[in-house]
Amino acid sequence: MPLAVQKFGGTSVADADRIRAVADHIARTRRAGDDVVVVVSAMGKTTDSLIRLAEDVSSVQPGRELDMLLTAGERISMALVCMALAELGVAAASFTGSQAGIITDTTHTKAKILEVRGDRLRESVAAGIVPVVAGFQGVSANRDVTTLGRGGSDTTAVALAASLGAERCEIYTDVSGVFSADPRIVPTARRLRQVSFEEMLEIAATGGRVLALRSVEFARNHHVPLHVRSSFTWEPGTWVTEEVPTMEQAIVSAVTSDTSEAKLTITGVPDRPGIAASLFRALAEAGVNVDMIVQNTSHDGTTDISFTVPRTELHEAVAIARDLAPKIDSASVLVDENVAQVSLVGAGMKTHPGVTATMFEALAREEINILMISTSPIRISCMVDAGAADQAVRILHAAFDLDG
C-alpha cells in the first residue's frame, strides 16, 4: 500500500475540536487505502508559553533543559491525536523522537538529524497501527533529548518520509498552499498548483513562510514529493516536486517580500584581495547569518561592500564591522534598518532574459528606488525602502500577470 506521511502543525492541533478533525482526516486517508505515518507539532502556542515560563524561572536556560522542556509540547498533542483515533476505532500509537529513531547530533535547540532508525515505525505500520510521531525532536548519541529548532516538525516529517520510502509527505497548515504572493498584501494572489523544489527553496529563503527552508532542502535532496495543504478546508494545495520538463512552465511563479533584515555598508574599502574575506570570516565566526552581499566594481582603488543580516543579529554585525573598519583602512560603516527585500521567483526565468528589465521598469514607473540587487538563476531580489515593500509586491504581481 502507498505510504503517506501527514504532518500537522500547531494551528492544526490547537484544540480538542481541531484534534478530532485531524483524527477524522487520518481515518479517511486509511479508508482510502493508504498507510499513514503522522507527525505532529505542539498544540497552538504551547511552545511559546513554555519558553515564557522558562524565562520567568531563570535567566540561564541550558540547551539540554530547554529541549527537555519544549519536547513536552508534542508529547501532549500526539497522545491526544492517538486518543481521538482510538475513539474512531483506528489503532494508533504515539512515538517520541527517540522512540521513532530520530538520531541527531548533540547541538541542543537546533540539532541536525544524523540518521532515522525507522524499525519501530515500520513494525507499527506493518501491524496496522498508525504511528503518531512527535515532530521537532530527537535523541542524541549521548542519549539526551534534542530539538531540531525552527521548522523542525516539517523536517521530521520529510526525514521520516525519506527513510520509510513514503509516496508523499503532506504538510498540513492553516493556509491552503503556496501562493503567488502573500494574500494579505495581494488579495488577487492565486494558489500555485505545483512548484519545483528549487522555486520553493527560493520562496522560503526570501520571505515565504509556509515551509521552512531546511525541510525543503531535505525533501529535494531525498526526492520526497511534498503536498502543502490546509487542515481547515482539506482541499488540495500545492505540490512541491522535482521540476517536470513537461509541466506548464510559468516564467515567474511568485513574488515574495521580507522585512526581517537590515543593511550594512562599509564604504571606502581598499580593493585588495582578502579584505572581503576577513570581514565575512569574522561575521561567520560570530554566528551572524549574512544573506545578500553586493560589492560594486572598484573605482579610485576603493569600493563599497553592502550586505544584509537578520535584524536580530544587527547589533553584533555592526560591532564586528566597526571593529574591523579601521584595520582594513575603510572609511565608515553605514546602517540602514529601514529596508525590505522584494523577490521574484520562477524556474522559467532561467530562459527568459527579459525578466530583470521588466521588473526594474515596473518599479521605476512607481518611482521605487532599488538599493541593492542580487540574483540567482531562478530568483531576482531587490532591496527597497521598507515603506515601499507592499506596493512593490503588488506592482510586480500585476506586471507578471500572476493574478488568479
Add this chain to the structure above:
Amino acid sequence: MPLAVQKFGGTSVADADRIRAVADHIARTRRAGDDVVVVVSAMGKTTDSLIRLAEDVSSVQPGRELDMLLTAGERISMALVCMALAELGVAAASFTGSQAGIITDTTHTKAKILEVRGDRLRESVAAGIVPVVAGFQGVSANRDVTTLGRGGSDTTAVALAASLGAERCEIYTDVSGVFSADPRIVPTARRLRQVSFEEMLEIAATGGRVLALRSVEFARNHHVPLHVRSSFTWEPGTWVTEEVPTMEQAIVSAVTSDTSEAKLTITGVPDRPGIAASLFRALAEAGVNVDMIVQNTSHDGTTDISFTVPRTELHEAVAIARDLAPKIDSASVLVDENVAQVSLVGAGMKTHPGVTATMFEALAREEINILMISTSPIRISCMVDAGAADQAVRILHAAFDLDG
C-alpha cells in the same frame, strides 16, 4: 558524601517563584556538604488539566497514550528546576523516568517498578551534576512510557533512594509533616517528630493523606528513612524510620479519619466454610478493593458479613453482592454510604491493652455509636456515622492527650 534524595510535590513547584525557592534549597543542601538527587512532580494541577484535555478530545483513552500525555507534566517541571539551578551556578541535568533507569511492568497508568538501573544517575552525581528526575514515570520492557499511578512520585523518590543507597529521602510537600490529627479537624493537633514505618502505614491506610501507602511500604521494605517536610517553611518535619526501641514511645501517635468508603452487609449468610471466600474472590476478580471486613460469631447457623469498599467502587460491589446473595442462600444485601472510619494509630498500644476500652468509653460518653470495629496490633478503627466523624476525632485526640 552522604546522599539525600529530595522529592518536591506539585504544590512545591507550582509556579516560577516556588521553583526558584526549591532550587535555592537544593543549592543550600549541596553547600552543606550533601550530594543530592532531586525528584519532581508535575507543576500544581498540570496533571488534572491534561486529564480534562484528554476527556475533551476523546471518550477512549488508551493507557499507553494517557501515560504519554501525563508524563509531559514532569518534563516541564524538571527542566525548569534545572534552569533555576543553573542560574544559581549549580550544575544540574534532568532525567526522564526512562533515562533514570526506572524499569516498570507494562501496566499502563499504574505500573509497578521492577528495577532501578541507576548508572546514569550515579555517573551524574559522581561528576558533580545534580540529577533532577521525573517522578511518577518509568519505561516498560516494551520500551513504552509508563506512569506509576497514585503516589507515584513518592514511590520514585523512595525507589531511587533505595537503589542509590541514599542516607535519607526527603519528601517536600505543602504541610509541615505528619500530625497527630488533621489540623483542619483538630486545631491543637501537633506535628509528630518521628513515627515508625508501621505507624505511618496505618496512618496512610486510614486517611492520612501526607504520604502514599505504597511509597511507605517501599521505604519500609528497603529501609529508607523518610523525612516528610514543608517546602514553604523548610522547617524540620516528621521522620519516618525503623522503630527505635529507645525512642520515647507514645501509646497513641495519631487519630485519623476516612470518609471515602461505604459499608455493605450481607445478612443471613449460612455459616459454612467457603461462603465468605466465594464472596471475596468475586470482588477481587472485579478489582474491588475491600478494606475492613467484619464477620460476627454465628448464631442460629447464619451470620452477617460486613465490609467496606471505596465509594467509587460501591456500585460494582453491590452488583456482585446482590448477584451472589441468592446463590449462597443469604437473606439480603444492605448498603450504608453514610459512614466514616475513625482510627487510632500507635506502636505503643501493642503493650497497652487498655487503649480499646478508653477509646470506646470516650465515644460512648458522646453517644457516638460504633457500627463496626477492626484492629491491628498498632491500630484500632471504628466505623461511625459520617456526621459524627469529626467530633469523634476531636474526642479521641483529647482522650489520649495528643494536643500539642
